[in-house]
Amino acid sequence: MAQSMNLFSEPQNNDQNEQKYVVGKPTTTFFQANDSFYKVLLVQVDDQNFDWSEDTIVVTGNFGELNPDSTYRFNGKLIDHPKYGRQFKASNYRNEINHSKKGLVNYLSGSNFPGIGKKIAQRVVDNLGNNLVEVILNQPDSLKEKEIGLTDKQQKTLVNGIKKNNGTAQTIIGLNSYGFGSSLSAAIFKKYGNDTLKIIQENPYKLVEDINGISFKRADRMAREMGLRVNSTGRLKAGLLAALKQLSVQNGDTYTTTRSLLDKSLSLLNDGIETSVDPDGLAKALIQLARERKVICDENRIYLKQLYYSEWQIAENIKRIMDHSKHQKFAPKNIKREIKQIERDLQINYDQSQVDALTKAVQSKIFILTGGPGTGKTTIINGLVHLFANLNGYSLDIKTYDADHPYPILLAAPTGRAAKKMSESTNIPASTIHRLLGLNSYDDNNDDSINDLEGGLLIIDEMSMVDTSLFKILIQAVPNDMKVILVGDKDQLPSVGPGQIFSDLLSSKMIPKIELNTIYRQNDHSTIIPLAHAIKNGQLPSDFTTNKSDRSFIPCNAYQVGSVINQIVVKAKKKGFSASDIQVLAPIYRGISGINRLNSIVQNIMNPKDRHEQEEIPFRGIKFRMHDKVLQLVNDAENDIFNGDIGKIIGMQINDDRQKMKDKLTVSFGDKEVEYDRKNWDQLTLAYCTSIHKAQGSEFDMVILPMLPQYHIMLKRNLLYTAITRASKMLIMLGDYQSFEQCVENASVNRKTTLKKRIIDIMGGQKDHDSDSSKKLDLKLKKPKKHQLTNELIQSNQIDPMIGMHGVTPQQFMS
Numbered sequence: 001m002a003q004s005m006n007l008f009s010e011p012q013n014n015d016q017n018e019q020k021y022v023v024g025k026p027t028t029t030f031f032q033a034n035d036s037f038y039k040v041l042l043v044q045v046d047d048q049n050f051d052w053s054e055d056t057i058v059v060t061g062n063f064g065e066l067n068p069d070s071t072y073r074f075n076g077k078l079i080d081h082p083k084y085g086r087q088f089k090a091s092n093y094r095n096e097i098n099h100s101k102k103g104l105v106n107y108l109s110g111s112n113f114p115g116i117g118k119k120i121a122q123r124v125v126d127n128l129g130n131n132l133v134e135v136i137l138n139q140p141d142s143l144k145e146k147e148i149g150l151t152d153k154q155q156k157t158l159v160n161g162i163k164k165n166n167g168t169a170q171t172i173i174g175l176n177s178y179g180f181g182s183s184l185s186a187a188i189f190k191k192y193g194n195d196t197l198k199i200i201q202e203n204p205y206k207l208v209e210d211i212n213g214i215s216f217k218r219a220d221r222m223a224r225e226m227g228l229r230v231n232s233t234g235r236l237k238a239g240l241l242a243a244l245k246q247l248s249v250q251n252g253d254t255y256t257t258t259r260s261l262l263d264k265s266l267s268l269l270n271d272g273i274e275t276s277v278d279p280d281g282l283a284k285a286l287i288q289l290a291r292e293r294k295v296i297c298d299e300n301r302i303y304l305k306q307l308y309y310s311e312w313q314i315a316e317n318i319k320r321i322m323d324h325s326k327h328q329k330f331a332p333k334n335i336k337r338e339i340k341q342i343e344r345d346l347q348i349n350y351d352q353s354q355v356d357a358l359t360k361a362v363q364s365k366i367f368i369l370t371g372g373p374g375t376g377k378t379t380i381i382n383g384l385v386h387l388f389a390n391l392n393g394y395s396l397d398i399k400t401y402d403a404d405h406p407y408p409i410l411l412a413a414p415t416g417r418a419a420k421k422m423s424e425s426t427n428i429p430a431s432t433i434h435r436l437l438g439l440n441s442y443d444d445n446n447d448d449s450i451n452d453l454e455g456g457l458l459i460i461d462e463m464s465m466v467d468t469s470l471f472k473i474l475i476q477a478v479p480n481d482m483k484v485i486l487v488g489d490k491d492q493l494p495s496v497g498p499g500q501i502f503s504d505l506l507s508s509k510m511i512p513k514i515e516l517n518t519i520y521r522q523n524d525h526s527t528i529i530p531l532a533h534a535i536k537n538g539q540l541p542s543d544f545t546t547n548k549s550d551r552s553f554i555p556c557n558a559y560q561v562g563s564v565i566n567q568i569v570v571k572a573k574k575k576g577f578s579a580s581d582i583q584v585l586a587p588i589y590r591g592i593s594g595i596n597r598l599n600s601i602v603q604n605i606m607n608p609k610d611r612h613e614q615e616e617i618p619f620r621g622i623k624f625r626m627h628d629k630v631l632q633l634v635n636d637a638e639n640d641i642f643n644g645d646i647g648k649i650i651g652m653q654i655n656d657d658r659q660k661m662k663d664k665l666t667v668s669f670g671d672k673e674v675e676y677d678r679k680n681w682d683q684l685t686l687a688y689c690t691s692i693h694k695a696q697g698s699e700f701d702m703v704i705l706p707m708l709p710q711y712h713i714m715l716k717r718n719l720l721y722t723a724i725t726r727a728s729k730m731l732i733m734l735g736d737y738q739s740f741e742q743c744v745e746n747a748s749v750n751r752k753t754t755l756k757k758r759i760i761d762i763m764g765g766q767k768d769h770d771s772d773s774s775k776k777l778d779l780k781l782k783k784p785k786k787h788q789l790t791n792e793l794i795q796s797n798q799i800d801p802m803i804g805m806h807g808v809t810p811q812q813f814m815s
């Protein structure tokens with residue numbers, strides 16, 4: 001694979017059918033992709049080795065910037081395009097230079113190299129020979145030779161000119177030869193420029209760190225083909241980093257232990273190789289990573305650098321806001337008076353804990369409100385918006401504000417659905433947190449570009465879904481005097497991404513909070529909400545299996561689940577329930593009772609393939625049909641759609657086989673439509689049945705929920721609680737009673753995080769005197785300032801990457 005890339009040798013004409021070439025000038029660019037090197041060119045033909053009588057030919061392929069005055073040699077094959085006819089598909093190309101001595105002198109003394117005349121060019125050619133372009137690309141210092149007699153400036157002109165004319169081409173061909181498609185090639189080239197091939201050849205594992213979408217396995221395959229040793233430090237370090245990333249993504253932890261990391265790394269590094277890696281070398285590589293600060297070791301905890309600093313930064317920003325002395329204060333009697341007024345205006349009587357929540361929220365710098373379903377969290381968000389506006393004499397009419405007078409109350413949530421709910425209940429605008437911050441990509445770590453928020457009050461709903469990275473960016477953007485209200489349900493599943501921010505903030509006991517416990521929806525004769533509260537408290541009620549007006553339980557085993565769900569959905573459809581009203585939830589994807597199978601069962605009832613016109617596209621085991629209910633699987637901040645958003649296919653554009661890559665699906669997500677090219681279809685799946693994790697933050701009229709011994713590792717209390725609280729009108733549980741019981745008995749295990757500890761350390765609460773890091777940090781914490789503290793600590797070596805590693809031998813890692 002890593003073939004040598006001699007751009008200047010003739011194409012190998014082993015196979016007359018494949019190795020065709022065309023030489024000519026690219027006169028017109030018909031098409032140029034924005035996110036890759038793919039281009040469609042019209043080339044004025046000078047020479048070709050196939051039957052062609054016309055002056056021009058269409059050439060397609062991956063090319064860097066092409067100069068219409070230069071001549072290129074394109075190697076590839078002729079294809080017959082069904083729509084556009086015969087064209088040339090180039091697999092590689094090069095700038096065509098006449099390699100005779102005379103040709104080279106003309107080239108070097110031409111317009112590409114200002115300041116180089118014929119005489120100098122002749123000396124360069126005489127000394128470096130006919131392969132001079134390759135020589136200069138690989139060893140630019142060869143131009144320094146005395147006999148050539150070039151000034152520094154002339155050397156620079158030659159090196160830069162040759163790189164410009166030939167470097168991109170060489171790099172693209174090189175990336176093609178490693179098997180990278182045009183989008184990845186473009187991303188790699190954007191990162192490393194003309195040094196791309198050098199960097200890859202020195203350490204292909206660098207790609208894993210720097211380029212999204214390149215896995216350790218892929219880099220490892222490349223490295224092995226290049227002949228890199230299995231015990232090379234680069235490989236071991238990349239394996240450790242990949243294992244650390246996998247552990248935090250899989251478990252949601254912000255750190256891991258040395259033991260787990262080494263176990264995971266060994267299984268990754270030893271997978272599919274004959275000689276196993278040397279444990280001593282692995283331990284040494286870990287120490288090197290710590291020295292280079294690519295991972296942070298703190299006692300026996302090992303963090304990805306970004307997660308380690310995020311926890312500290314969250315803690316220091318909370319302190320910054322809490323320490324600020326100029327927060328708006330309101331007299332208790334005014335607060336009381338305004339709450340009374342709002343009760344009259346909104347025709348509600350707040351209970352004592354709700355009044356306390358409103359009072360404390362408006363008096364606090366940061367405030368946390370938690371409560372189960374139906375306890376009035378949304379009601380309090382609305383009350384608080386009115387209270388804050390009334391106390392300040394603000395209008396809630398958006399039209400009275402403009403760019404110079406921005407709206408003083410900001411409402412946001414991690415998903416579009418939750419933001420919409422906030423907006424509907426308050427009648428003021430709400431957005432996703434990403435939109436609020438102007439984040440364009442979900443993994444946007446470039447938080448320097450994020451502007452501070454403007455306004456007096458920020459309310460975030462569905463806080464349990466917010467992960468460490470997002471919360472760090474959010475809290476950094478909060479100005480000193482903005483009040484921050486964090487609302488959520490602490491008993492729900494934690495965020496998909498690493499961390500358990502909401503529960504850590506609550507358990508730190510450093511932030512004022514109120515938990516609402518009175519269930520108001522019970523008055524609607526709902527039995528689902530009391531069931532959820534019983535589960536939250538560790539009990540299955542004695543009438544669990546008794547059918548109620550809004551919930552039921554159907555006992556069955558894993559083999560019967562499919563047919564039971566089939567019957568329920570057929571009946572529900574007859575009664576007028578639509579696909580969006582009914583949601584099947586299950587915890588695992590595979591198997592007879594897994595999400596994949598249940599999805600296709602429900603699809604065939606709610607959106608069957610009718611024998612007439614309906615189009616159907618098979619894609620990785622799924623069949624997408626027009627009007628299908630589909631689930632977004634990744635965050636796409638640019639389109640403001642998120643992991644777990646549910647939409648409907650409203651457009652299908654299917655081309656013939658040769659044009660497959662132009663196939664498109666259009667999905668409506670309520671107020672927005674998103675187009676998916678075929679290459680992005682893996683971001684979608686059917687949504688008739690989804691995982692409980694993906695359903696966080698959504699509500700459905702009817703939830704159908706199987707629980708079975710087959711789901712064993714997933715049977716946890718917060719999983720069942722989250723699933724049940726997704727049902728707003730009807731809940732049909734089925735499966736195995738003991739599995740429901742098992743969920744309730746399995747109080748959920750906390751994730752491994754240190755945010756709580758960081759907050760306590762930084763806010764001067766109970767000091768952990770065993771921690772080296774806290775002692776070191778104390779020195780610097782007198783005056784924390786936004787953005788500064790951690791940078792100072794890193795730069796001044798206050799955070800020691802070797803904390804807790806002193807005296808540890810490689811053998812100890814392995815024991």
Ligand SMILES: Nc1ncnc2c1ncn2[C@@H]1O[C@H](COP(=O)(O)OP(=O)(O)OP(=O)(O)O)[C@@H](O)[C@H]1O
Binds near residue numbers: 375376
């Ligand atoms: N003090 C109250 N008096 C009467 N009804 C109330 C009171 N507080 C809340 N409610 C009603 O209880 C219902 C549930 O309240 P709300 O939607 O605010 O709860 P929630 O905690 O946001 O629930 P969920 O998390 O399920 O969305 C609503 O119909 C609301 O009007």
